Amino acid sequence: MCGVSKVDDLEFRKSATIDPDNQDPEFLKKKQQSQYNHRFVNDQQTFNQELLETLTIPTPENLTDRIILTQQLLQHKQQRLKKRQRLWRNWLTGSVAAAIIITFSVHLLTPATINAAQLAQSVINHVHDDTHALNVRMDVPKSSIDTMLASYGGKLKGPIGQVSFLGHCIVGGHTGIHMVLNTPQGLVTVILLPNQSINQPSLLTDSQYSGILYPSEKGSIAIIAEHKKSIEDTRQNINQNLNWII
Numbered sequence: 001m002c003g004v005s006k007v008d009d010l011e012f013r014k015s016a017t018i019d020p021d022n023q024d025p026e027f028l029k030k031k032q033q034s035q036y037n038h039r040f041v042n043d044q045q046t047f048n049q050e051l052l053e054t055l056t057i058p059t060p061e062n063l064t065d066r067i068i069l070t071q072q073l074l075q076h077k078q079q080r081l082k083k084r085q086r087l088w089r090n091w092l093t094g095s096v097a098a099a100i101i102i103t104f105s106v107h108l109l110t111p112a113t114i115n116a117a118q119l120a121q122s123v124i125n126h127v128h129d130d131t132h133a134l135n136v137r138m139d140v141p142k143s144s145i146d147t148m149l150a151s152y153g154g155k156l157k158g159p160i161g162q163v164s165f166l167g168h169c170i171v172g173g174h175t176g177i178h179m180v181l182n183t184p185q186g187l188v189t190v191i192l193l194p195n196q197s198i199n200q201p202s203l204l205t206d207s208q209y210s211g212i213l214y215p216s217e218k219g220s221i222a223i224i225a226e227h228k229k230s231i232e233d234t235r236q237n238i239n240q241n242l243n244w245i246i
Contacts, residue, residue, distance in 0.1 A: 020044035116202035185230035218244035
């Protein structure tokens with residue numbers, strides 16, 4: 001009998017769990033047989049009622065709109081964060097690039113001080129290598145001279161005479177301006193080296209040319225010719241009419 005009662009109790013609790021509101025007479029009879037069975041059924045009914053109330057809680061007004069708004073705000077926040085990170089990377093990259101440019105510019109704008117004798121020899125070598133400049137017969141307009149001088153920070157205050165050749169040159173590893181002036185004493189080569197400074201003048205002499213390399217307000221200037229008188233006259237002319245914006 002005990003075995004049958006145990007099985008009946010298990011079946012009863014199973015039925016009560018599945019349907020505590022069961023109105024079957026046998027089920028109701030079993031419920032009234034003990035205080036435990038009665039309480040078990042009541043507990044199941046209470047649980048089902050609470051579950052039903054939970055499932056039937058009304059949806060708050062505008063819940064869908066609020067969810068969409070929350071998602072949009074989250075996306076906007078993420079986009080702002082990405083934009084801020086991108087701006088930071090760009091700023092950092094730009095700052096590094098600016099520092100490099102400034103350093104490089106300072107290096108370019110600051111004339112290099114070198115040995116005068118070595119630079120003088122480089123000037124003589126350049127004149128021999130660039131002999132075609134002495135064979136050009138042009139009348140270079142003042143506007144062209146002004147434009148080229150301005151690129152190095154120079155400006156003419158007055159006329160320097162007829163210029164038959166004008167061009168950029170490289171002397172001693174730095175760029176400069178190569179001019180040929182047609183003077184009454186003959187052709188005179190003038191090389192402006194604004195990026196190369198020297199501490200003292202140096203004579204330029206070889207079997208064909210004579211000249212002088214001397215410090216200027218910005219860098220140095222070389223004047224080379226076959227006649228010494230034209231060298232001094234040209235030097236005075238250049239010094240009086242060439243102005244460097246430092």
